[in-house]
Amino acid sequence: xxxxxxxxxxxxxxxxxxxxxxxxxxxxxxxxxxxxxxxxxxxxxxxxxxxxxxxxxxxxxxxxxxxxxxxxxxxxxxxxxxxxxxxxxxxxxxxxxxxxxxxxxxxxxxxxxxxxxxxxxxxxxxxxxxxxxxxxxxxxxxxxxxxxxxxxxxxxxxxxxxxxxxxxxxxxxxxxxxxxxxxxxxxxxxxxxxxxxxxxxxxxxxxxxxxxxxxxxxxxxxxxxxxxxxxxxxxxxxxxxxxxxxxxxxxxxxxxxxxxxxxxxxxxxxxxxxxxxxxxxxxxxxxxxxxxxxxxxxxxxxxxxxxxxxxxxxxxxxxxxxxxxxxxxxxxxxxxxxxxxxxxxxxxxxxxxxxxxxxxxxxxxxxxxxxxxxxxxxxxxxxxxxxxxxxxxxxxxxxxxxxxxxxxxxxxxxxxxxxxxxxxxxxxxxxxxxxxxxxxxxxxxxxxxxxxxxxxxxxxxxxxxxxxxxxxxxxxxxxxxxxxxxxxxxxxxxxxxxxxxxxxxxxxxxxxxxxxxxxxxxxxxxxxx
RNA sequence: GGUGCUAUCGUCUAGCGGCCUAGGACAACGGCCUCUCACGCCGUAAACCCCGGUUCGAUUCCGGGUAGCACUACCA
Numbered sequence: 001x002x003x004x005x006x007x008x009x010x011x012x013x014x015x016x017x018x019x020x021x022x023x024x025x026x027x028x029x030x031x032x033x034x035x036x037x038x039x040x041x042x043x044x045x046x047x048x049x050x051x052x053x054x055x056x057x058x059x060x061x062x063x064x065x066x067x068x069x070x071x072x073x074x075x076x077x078x079x080x081x082x083x084x085x086x087x088x089x090x091x092x093x094x095x096x097x098x099x100x101x102x103x104x105x106x107x108x109x110x111x112x113x114x115x116x117x118x119x120x121x122x123x124x125x126x127x128x129x130x131x132x133x134x135x136x137x138x139x140x141x142x143x144x145x146x147x148x149x150x151x152x153x154x155x156x157x158x159x160x161x162x163x164x165x166x167x168x169x170x171x172x173x174x175x176x177x178x179x180x181x182x183x184x185x186x187x188x189x190x191x192x193x194x195x196x197x198x199x200x201x202x203x204x205x206x207x208x209x210x211x212x213x214x215x216x217x218x219x220x221x222x223x224x225x226x227x228x229x230x231x232x233x234x235x236x237x238x239x240x241x242x243x244x245x246x247x248x249x250x251x252x253x254x255x256x257x258x259x260x261x262x263x264x265x266x267x268x269x270x271x272x273x274x275x276x277x278x279x280x281x282x283x284x285x286x287x288x289x290x291x292x293x294x295x296x297x298x299x300x301x302x303x304x305x306x307x308x309x310x311x312x313x314x315x316x317x318x319x320x321x322x323x324x325x326x327x328x329x330x331x332x333x334x335x336x337x338x339x340x341x342x343x344x345x346x347x348x349x350x351x352x353x354x355x356x357x358x359x360x361x362x363x364x365x366x367x368x369x370x371x372x373x374x375x376x377x378x379x380x381x382x383x384x385x386x387x388x389x390x391x392x393x394x395x396x397x398x399x400x401x402x403x404x405x406x407x408x409x410x411x412x413x414x415x416x417x418x419x420x421x422x423x424x425x426x427x428x429x430x431x432x433x434x435x436x437x438x439x440x441x442x443x444x445x446x447x448x449x450x451x452x453x454x455x456x457x458x459x460x461x462x463x464x465x466x467x468x469x470x471x472x473x474x475x476x477x478x479x480x481x482x483x484x485x486x487x488x489x490x491x492x493x494x495x496x497x498x499x500x501x502x503x504x505x506x507x508x509x510x511x512x513x514x515x516x517x518x519x520x521x522x523x524x525x526x527x528x529x
Numbered sequence: 530g531g532u533g534c535u536a537u538c539g540u541c542u543a544g545c546g547g548c549c550u551a552g553g554a555c556a557a558c559g560g561c562c563u564c565u566c567a568c569g570c571c572g573u574a575a576a577c578c579c580c581g582g583u584u585c586g587a588u589u590c591c592g593g594g595u596a597g598c599a600c601u602a603c604c605a
Binding site: 010011012014044046047049050115117118119120130131144163164167179182185186187188190191192193195196198200201202206207211227228229230231232254257261264266296312314316317319320322339340341342343344345346348349350351352353355359401402403404405413426431432433434484485486487488489490492493494496497499502503504505523526 | 540597
């Protein structure tokens with residue numbers, strides 16, 4: 001490759017960053033890193049009517065959380081947006097002067113013209129003529145500088161008349177776009193319309209013009225974007241030619257779309273609401289309509305799980321590897337292994353990835369993440385509780401239970417009984433495990449446990465739960481009385497946990513300690529008879 | 530309607546003419562483990578869209594059909 005690899009992610013600040021956009025950003029990032037190139041971030045805010053305050057910050061913070069680094073343009077640093085690089089400014093709304101110059105160039109060279117048709121007139125035309133298109137066949141019947149003359153057009157503009165600038169597409173020309181994922185895509189220019197390049201109403205170009213000018217000026221080498229852009233890629237090629245930039249035109253790669261999990265069509269925010277999963281990386285509070293959308297971060301996802309999951313939605317290496325770190329992705333990613341067809345969004349697999357990454361974390365690290373959640377939960381149940389939790393104890397109970405959860409917040413359901421005594425007993429568990437003889441068994445067990453000295457209660461370090469001293473004692477007791485192991489143990493478990501679930505029983509008694517264990521058995525006896 | 534893109538288990542995908550009795554993962558189902566719930570392990574079920582052509586031989590190449598998707602704005 002002759003020139004340095006420079007790719008860009010260019011979102012519009014019209015709301016939260018969609019998960020499909022995240023994947024586009026990720027693929028750009030992986031490609032840049034792999035080739036030792038630059039990853040740029042540019043804000044495409046040329047539609048002033050759709051601008052949403054805070055969206056830019058949201059997008060940048062999301063990428064930062066996910067570990068998608070930005071080398072140039074706008075990025076998130078220490079909780080705020082900073083701009084770096086010498087190809088700026090990197091917000092299109094701040095590049096008006098630049099676009100003026102290039103719009104003029106196109107007018108001068110005859111590749112574009114002024115048009116005065118109002119939106120209402122165009123709408124009327126569309127009503128009147130089925131499949132109306134502003135192009136070589138119709139432009140001479142419209143109100144533009146081609147029909148009224150350039151001098152007259154300039155006079156009208158000087159008079160303050162609103163106008164747009166349209167690209168003059170030459171008819172009947174086959175235009176070929178080379179796509180790195182799909183190969184050559186050819187269309188005939190007859191199906192292209194004279195696209196609006198600039199609108200005087202807000203003194204801003206449209207996407208098409210701004211995109212080409214900026215990619216050229218910012219020396220972008222590869223345009224990696226969603227498949228929805230494929231139909232307009234030939235127009236972009238024509239634009240590069242019109243500017244005389246054909247020889248430095250970037251390479252194109254159009255990514256397959258992320259589809260709804262059920263049915264057909266593009267994945268949308270609505271699907272997430274409907275099916276109950278986030279479509280945004282971070283929770284988003286919409287400043288205009290006030291809605292709150294859930295985010296992957298707040299749902300308990302690890303960024304590396306989201307990255308791994310997304311990377312595999314549309315890309316796969318040969319072989320059976322499923323778990324990829326960012327570094328491995330950078331090393332192995334390649335555009336020609338990106339699939340051509342859209343990928344249905346499989347949320348269940350996302351959960352599985354998070355489960356895998358959660359198992360990889362140390363108990364101590366998980367304890368740090370879980371501690372605030374745990375404290376809140378305890379306060380909800382016991383508002384006056386101000387007891388300080390021991391992080392190493394929390395880590396210990398996490399070690400006992402983490403293999404059964406996908407997310408950190410789910411830990412609460414697994415460990416709650418370690419911190420708060422059961423207030424009620426699960427009915428299903430009672431029906432199945434609390435037998436007629438259980439009160440009698442529990443009374444006898446209580447006597448037995450009471451006789452055990454405090455010093456012999458806890459399992460010595462290095463021994464498994466099966467080797468716990470309590471285990472031997474209780475098993476002897478069960479055998480001597482010819483009780484069923486399951487009958488006694490399950491009833492005991494219900495006393496301590498409140499349900500027939502949880503880790504090994506002796507791991508529980510170890511942590512609860514003698515006094516609390518006995519207390520819970522007495523309370524259960526009291527409540528359940 | 531027009532144009533383009535796409536097409537392997539329910540889902541993500543491996544496969545780039547014979548290694549295919551089509552492989553892996555998620556989900557589903559069954560079993561094992563077990564004081565419980567999980568995890569884990571083992572196993573079962575599950576796919577080459579259709580029709581032609583090329584070839585000794587097509588999941589793989591070509592053509593057509595069908596279906597899905599995208600685009601078709603003074604939105605990106």
